[in-house]
Every structure is written in structure tokens, then in C-alpha cells.
Amino acid sequence: MSSRAPLGADLVIPALGLGFAAYFFVDIAELGWEAKANGVLIGTALVVLIAVQLARMALQLARGEGSLRADPLWRPPEATRKRLGMVALSAGFIAALPWLGLTLALWLAMLLALLIMGVRKRATLVWLPLALAAAVFLLFIVVLESDFPHGPIEKLLS
């Protein structure tokens, strides 16, 4: 493993910042000065700070102290698989909510999450998703009467 600083990973946030600032400037171009003064000031300051950071990184690269590796973002590999699985599962959970309702979607999501995390004990796979879904149903649907989408479970118990 190289001892040089992995500067590729360090570029992600500045790239996001620059991209967002550019979009902001384009989006507010036609507005009155009161509506864009704040965004222009903050955006300019952000661009200047990012420019300084990029210059600093370029200097590190020139001195041979850094490389464009970005591996800290996906290390260790076994954790990355779980991490990507959890992100995909969360996105799927949000997408499935309108059809399955909160209780059923959460039960299913928790069950799949435990499997992704490597849990294989049958008892845990049964009681933990069930307990979590029941607790959330009681708190959000029964007590707080939140506007979560209602699915088969909520309709059955209403």
C-alpha cells in the first residue's frame, strides 16, 4: 500500500461544492440583487476556498506526497458490500413505502438489512424486524397519527 495521501477521495466534496455553486450561479442569474446577494457572496467564498484547497493538493501531487487514489471511500471491501447494500435497501424502502405502507415495508426492509449484515440466526431474523415494525406502527400510526402511506397492515388494523 502506497504511503502517499489518497487525494482522489479528497476531491469529491470540492467537486460537489463547485458543481453546486455553478448551478446556483446559473439559477439565480436572472433574479433581483436582493435574491442573489447572499448566494453570490457565499458561493464566491466557497469557490475561493476550493481553489486554495485544489492548489494545495496540486502542490502535494507535484512534491510526490499524494496520489489520485480514492480507496479510503471503499475500504475495507467487506464493509463496502454491506454499505452499498444498506444504501440500495434504504432507497428501495423509500420507493416501496407508498405501495406496502410503513409497517410492512419496514418489516421487510429490516429483515433484508439483517441478511445483508450477515445475520443468519432464525430467531433474530423473526423477532427483531417484527418488534421494530410493531413499535414504529404503534408510535407513528396509532399514537402520532402521522401521514405515512397506509398499506395492507394499516388497513387491516384500522
Added chain:
Amino acid sequence: MSWQFLLDQFAAQFGLWWIIWPAILLGIVIGILPGFSPQNTLIMLLPLTLAMPVEQAFTFMVSLYCANHLSGGIPAILVRIPGSGGAAATTLDGYPMTQKGQAQQALVLSFVASVAGGLITTLATLALLPWLSQIGLVLRSVEMVVVMLFGLTLIAVIAAKDTLKALIAGFFGLLIGVIGTDHIYNAPRATFGFLELYDGVPLVAALIGLFAVSEALVMIEEKLIVSEEGLARASGSQWAETVEGLRISLQKWWHIVWTSFVGLFIGIVPGAGASIAAFVAYQQSRLWSKHPELYGTGIPEGVIAPEAANNGVTSGSLVPMLALGVPGGTTSAVMMIVLQYHGMVMGPRLFQTDPGLAYGVFVAMAVAYIFMIFTILPLARYMARIVLIETTYLAPIIILITIVAAFSERQYLFDMGLALLFGIIGYIAHKTNYHVTAMLIGIILGPLFEQYLVRALRISEGDLTVLFSSTLGNVLWGLLALSLVLPYLRKAKSQPAANGR
């Protein structure tokens, strides 16, 4: 205000224990859960508080508010997820203490600092109310702009390993905070075409994503939150740990006192809030410490300072509401609505027309803090056990529950997706040392910063030099520049000495 009047007020408040206790328990629960803000809970409970007699209503609201401020530190210490923005600074030393197996001790320090800080500043407010109410009037829009930039800079300088990266994160947060319609023309800006962003970025979704989701994604790498040596200590923790926490708190009593006053003074400034107060107190605590290098490694002072200040804010934020009729934050705005519904007119005359209410609010606060310490202290030992749960179970529970909680602020599914997006951004920031706390504080301050900046610029007809037109503002600019330069000067000074050795 006579002693007899005060004694009568205290007696009356102790008689309302049947309201205080449920409010405290509710406040603790909502403080622990990110996404459940006291203002939203108070809004949901409006039918209840509007139906109550006014004295009972404000006792209930104030108790819930104080308990919420206290318990925001619990998840901050145990799993590095602040229950509210005010507890963000508590993660800096609270979580490292947990990793060392000192979670129980850190919780006790946090509870004692919160209660003592809240109690001391409440009693001080009672005595100094007429004078304190003037502080909010000294700071105008120009000074507020500098105060906010100063707050953000302090976070970058003190809390981060890399000041430049933290400043980038902070300004990125500030720019995200500008998303939404502007105050003058109501024109949407940088909303990516989403109607849900017209009101700005929802703070709960940002908080949940940047702290809870990102932290859960990071913790997957380890089997447990605690280190191996910390595990032995955490699993064998006894009541002695609670006693030790109490002993350290008593030893550091002066630290609690002065940092709570930092919170009180910042709380009086409308809009400044607990998040800035906690960071300023943390920074001051480190500045005056004999061992500043230990901050961030898990030391008691790093927990005491933000928690005492965070609770010092509670009484401070009610001062402008009662004395000037200007609510210091959203929670006090909700309280003001309830009190006005009952026919109370806030402002300087309140102290003549209804002293029982004006001073009674602070007496209720003091009594709530007394009840709180006896309620929460015995629970520290059991709460600390959460760190023994394996991340295999903890990470999915945190991710799914907090994403569900993101829905609670505005009841939009969109906010759940936004929390996930902020979680990914937070994870990248975590891994590359771009400070997520600075980013969150930027998002919180964004709308307020714009409000004050545009006000100042409108008064000066767009002339930017207005930002350097006030003496107090210029002093603050000077301090801001000094706080940026000082660490480099210190480093430069210490380097030749180190080289010489």
C-alpha cells in the same frame, strides 16, 4: 419582586409535579430521537396546551423544552448522533469517551452539566431579567452577520483537524442553506425543480443524514462502537461509574458555571441558538485549558462545556420573548402563540401587568431542572449498555428508524430520500475529513444569515461596506480574523522550538 413572591412561585410550581414529570419524560424521549424537535411536539400538543389553564400550559411547555435540551446529548455521546443541533458539539469528546468504555461517566457528566448549567442560568435570569433583555437590542443585522460567520469559523478552527476543509464544508452548508425561495421576491433558487425545496432544506433530514445515516454507514466497519479495552470497562460498569461522574462534575463546578453563562448570553440573541452556544463554549473551554491538545480525545471538560452552554440557552432564549415580544427561536415562538392565545401580551409591560407569568416561566424552568436530575441520573447506567450492541444490529436499526423519523418534520416522503442523500454526502465527508458538523451548522445558519445580510444591504442600498460600519461589528471581524490566523502563528512559533530540541 420580593422573596415571599418567589417562594410562593416555587411552591406553586412544585405543586404541578403531575404536569412536570410527564413533560420531562416526553421531552427526554423526543430529545433522544433525531427528527422530533420540541417545537413540532409542542405544535402537535397545541390542542392540549390551549385547553389547559395558562400556568399549567407554560409549565408543561417549559419542562418539555428543558428536558429536550438535556437529552439531545444522550445519542450524541452513545452513538455520535446528536438528538438536536445543540448537541452536535457534545459528540466531539462524548463519543471518544464512549469508545474508551466511559459512556456511563460521560452521560452523568452531561446530565449534571446540563441540569446545573440550566439551573444556574435560570436563577441568574430571574435576578437579572431587566438588564439581560437589553443585550438582544445591541446586536443589529450587521453584527449578526459577523456573529454567524464567527461561529462557523470557530467550528472550523477548533473542531476540525484541517481548518481549510472544515471551512469548505461550512460554506458548502451555508450555500445549501440558501436553497429555497428568497425573502423579497419569493423566487425559487437552486431547488432542482423540486417543490419540496421551496421552503428550504428541511433541517431534520439534513441532521439525520449527515450524522445518523453517515455514522451508521461508517460504523459497519467495526464489530462494536467501543474499542477492545473500552469493551471490558463498559461491560463491567457499575454504579461506581455514576458516582465517579458525579465526583468529576463537582470537581469541575466552576467550568459548568462559566460555560453555562456563555450559553445564557448567546441564547438571549434572537436566532443564535444552542448550536452556536455549544461550540463557542467548547472553544472557550479549550482556549483557557492547560491541556488543549487533549480536547477531542474524550475528556470531561469537552462534554461539560457544550452541555452546560446548550442548557444555558434555554432560559436565555425566553428572555427576548418575554421582555421584548420577540421569540428567540421556533420553540419560544410556539410558546408565545399559546401564551398570546390566553390573552398574555409579551413585552416590557408584562413584568408590571403579570409578574406571576413573567417570572413564573423561569421558576417553572428551575423546578423542572430539579425534577430532571432525579429522573435521569439513575438511568445513565442502563442507557450506557447500548454500546454493547453489535453494529450488525445497531447500524440497520439506526438507518431505518432515522430515515422514518425524517418524515416527521413535514410529512413528505421526499425528506426521507433527502436524508439518505445527506447520509451519502456525510459519509464521504467523514471519510475525507470534511467536517460534517461545520456543514450542518452552515445549513442551520444559512437562512438566518441571508435574512440579516439582506436586511443590512437593503438599509445601505446594496453597499457592501455596511458590513464594516459598526464598531462592535469591526471588533467581531477582528476577532474572526484573529481566530483564523492565531493557530498558524502558534504553529509557526512552536516549530522552531521543536526543531531546536
